[in-house]
Amino acid sequence: MTPRLRRIQSKKDSAVCVGLDPDPDRMPRPLQKRSTLDATLVFCRQIVEATAEVAAAFKLNFAFFEALGPTGFQILGEVARLIPDDCLTIADAKRGDIGNSARFYARSIFDDLGFDACTVAPYMGRDAVEPFLARADKAAFVLARTSNPGAADLQEACTCGDDTVEGSGDPLYLHTARKVAEWSADAPGTGGLVVGATAPAALEELRDACPTLPFLIPGVGAQGGDPEAVMRAAATERGPVLVNSSRSILYASDGADYAEAAGEAARELRDALQSGLAAPDGS
């Protein structure tokens, strides 16, 4: 997947990933008289149309679609198909199960729903991640250091390294990242990491440890991460990044101009990210 990501990013000069987390309680006012299912589809379509020009990728958060029941799952597929070919589609499903089940999840997400990439949880280890690394045109963004308050509970547990003192004292997120680099070594371009914008030191550390893996970076906007600092810490010639924003784009306005406001918020994010890239200490 990485070569395609590079082509898209150099065509659009953009690291923006638009996160589609359609919360029924936050629908713009003009959509509130519609049914939740109908409003969700219309809302997502309008956001995609308003932001596709500057979006290098869209990330669909499965929680919000699954909460709508079987029809929500159908809408998820419809929204994925609406996204133009010059944007990557990322299934934010955080899958992680034993090999046999993981193969079924990968088939559903890559083949039936047609996504280009999926977020994957690493706790169950190699056989849970591998089915998502098996195809050159697809990718797994594996959780390394996430942006939420509870991230530290496990991810910052200090590890003693495995079978050797090398790596001793490293936090678990670095251990995880090294495993992902190892698991995807045979299929370059298929492995990536999720690293939150809210932990800039971890971002730098992970970029040093994994110079070529693409990073999917949530946590700017509503969660407080600084777009320019993120680019300085993680975007390099060899290591591409996608910076996700959901709420600050989707809910930029709750009035009739919500789509226009979302487009404007996406352009502002694109510009802020490009400034970070151009900064003197960027690389």
Add this chain to the structure above:
Amino acid sequence: MTPRLRRIQSKKDSAVCVGLDPDPDRMPRPLQKRSTLDATLVFCRQIVEATAEVAAAFKLNFAFFEALGPTGFQILGEVARLIPDDCLTIADAKRGDIGNSARFYARSIFDDLGFDACTVAPYMGRDAVEPFLARADKAAFVLARTSNPGAADLQEACTCGDDTVEGSGDPLYLHTARKVAEWSADAPGTGGLVVGATAPAALEELRDACPTLPFLIPGVGAQGGDPEAVMRAAATERGPVLVNSSRSILYASDGADYAEAAGEAARELRDALQSGLAAPDGS
């Protein structure tokens, strides 16, 4: 949820959890002429009817239903509703996402689909797990030490403990289990652990560390764990266990007697588990 689990188990004298992983490639011959969707529903209904008498719980593996698309999601709900009230229903969905998304997943699984419990991935920490611990009548079985080959990659990483030397050198699965005990301390009966039957030493260690948490134990049958040894290691007066078997019950026969054979396999598992419980060194 734990008090209800105890009532069911003492009524049925059973620790059996029947895993519903309906693989389209392994449907019994009499169902092979039906459509996959239809065969899946009929197969699950027959298995539920044949095994409910001895099953303390059913665990539905979401991967196999999601792979069937939106209608698969609908069938998942239908199968969950077919399960009698004297069996727990466990959503094997391995959810794990930031608090906001986790709340949507919990709502979908507990309210819309009506499950009693859900398997949850711990990598993202407390706020990813808490929405599943918030209701006294429900439960989260959090992954601690799983039964798959890749389990060791992260779960056996040795940790240095947090902020203290206590716990130093413990494997990550113990660190995780202690966190789950801590997170569920305010709502006893809502937190549990997934611990694989294939790692008996870890089972004992985890039972010592978490004497009252219920354990959901996969990995007997096709994966090779020994039912009696599992009960001796983990089932105690204060700490209930559910031992899951999927393939060796579902695919006990691929002929016209598949339901009858599944019922027989479930009864045999129940008896093997009860033997472990009654063994002299059981407690």
